[in-house]
Amino acid sequence: MNQNQILFDRASKTSPGGVNSPVRAFRSVGGTPRFIKRAQDAYFWDENDVRYIDYIGSWGPIIVGHAHPNVVKAVQEAAAKGLGFGTPTRAEVEMAELLCDMLPSLEQVRLVSSGTEATMSAIRLARGFTGRDVLVKFEGCYHGHSDSLLVKAGSGLLTLGNPSSAGVPVAVSKDTLVLPYNDVDALKTLFKDKGDTLAAVILEPIAGNMNFVRARPEFMRTLRELCTEYGTVLIIDEVMTGFRVGEQCAQGVYGVQADLTTLGKVIGGGMPVAAFGGRADIMAHMAPLGGVYQAGTLSGNPVAVAAGLATLNIVRQDGFFDNLRQKTTALLAGFSAAAHDAGVPFSTEMEGGMFGLFFSNQAPQSYAEVMASRVDLFPAFFHAMLDEGVYLAPSAFEAGFMSAAHTDEDIASTIAAARKAFAAISHLV
Structure with missing residues (x-):
């Protein structure tokens, strides 16, 4: 049967x-x-x-x-000590230190449990840091299933996005703009018209949910320059590409640094670990230091972090x-x-x-x-x-x-x- x-x-x-x-x-x-x-x-x-x-x-x-025997052993040893504590652990510190050491754009990092949680939190942080509301994403890029990211392109080049999932209010999507991927002219036009309203631009440097579409180098350079000029936070979503495409993720491939980076998948080695991090001055706006709230009962779970540490220590060889x-x-x-x-x-x-x-x-x-x-x-x-x-x-x-x-x-x-x-x-x- x-x-x-x-x-x-x-x-x-x-x-x-x-x-x-x-x-x-x-x-x-x-x-x-x-x-x-x-x-x-x-x-x-x-x-x-x-x-x-x-x-x-x-x-x-x-x-x-x-x-992998190293990963399995690490998980078994961590599980034998307890499945979770709801308190800080040594492993969380070691994970944060390792991530900051491996990826130059990370000065501080916070661990979470999923890529969706990482991107959602990074966007909230960017809005809190800049005091602006508008988010820019690109057609064909997927950043998780939070409401403000389930948006498709509107009818015109720079129109507001429309919800691409039932259950997402139009009021939520009104502050998300969608541009065509790899279109430098559209990018320049948007920043010229609306640059002082843009809190963040979020980008997959290699989009893995329209198969495999890489950003052109000119597109990446232009995006970085415009975000710097207008004080917009550049979020590079490396949930998929992080430590998957190279030693320093896609940012190493392109030679472009993010203001905030989201990570997942490889850093958990098959268990639910993700992270977001970047410039220390931006991360200082996170609670308990600042007014941008984020929390998670299972964030930095010791068993999951053990799997991620073991995997990263193999990858960095x-x-x-x-x-x-x-x-x-x-x-x-x-x-x-x-x-x-x-x-x-x-x-x-x-x-x-x-x-x-x-x-x-x-x-x-x-x-x-x-x-x-x-x-x-x-x-x-x-x-x-x-x-x-x-x-x-x-x-x-x-x-x-x-x-x-x-x-x-x-x-x-x-x-x-x-x-x-x-x-x-x-x-x-």
């Missing part, structure tokens, strides 16, 4: 859509979600005992591989990212060759251990270009890969992730599966 289907039927009776996060439901690709019961290194096994080579890595955090880049490069070269041989329009993008796969001849640079690609080919490709034991994100709009645990044999097996999958969908082109 198909245990995945049995569990999905059960789950659908007690949870909306049978899942606790929407993309897990396979709605965009069709079929039955896989219920995973265990994982090790670069693999996980579903309830039917089918093994998959995993390229989602819990949506990014599992950069060192599943159940010499040669870690060089090895990860080599693996990702080899994988994408194999995908591209296989697609070319099958006559399927295809392109890739990558940075560190994060990558994107596109059914288009050139990698997109904006949400509109992503939507113009052959996203209709993805469901068939996804299932063809799944049938070959390769688990990609079940959506054409999600990035993929390489781990240090993937072997040369895993990559070769994945490329062999891709050759079969591209051949299987070639008639759809």
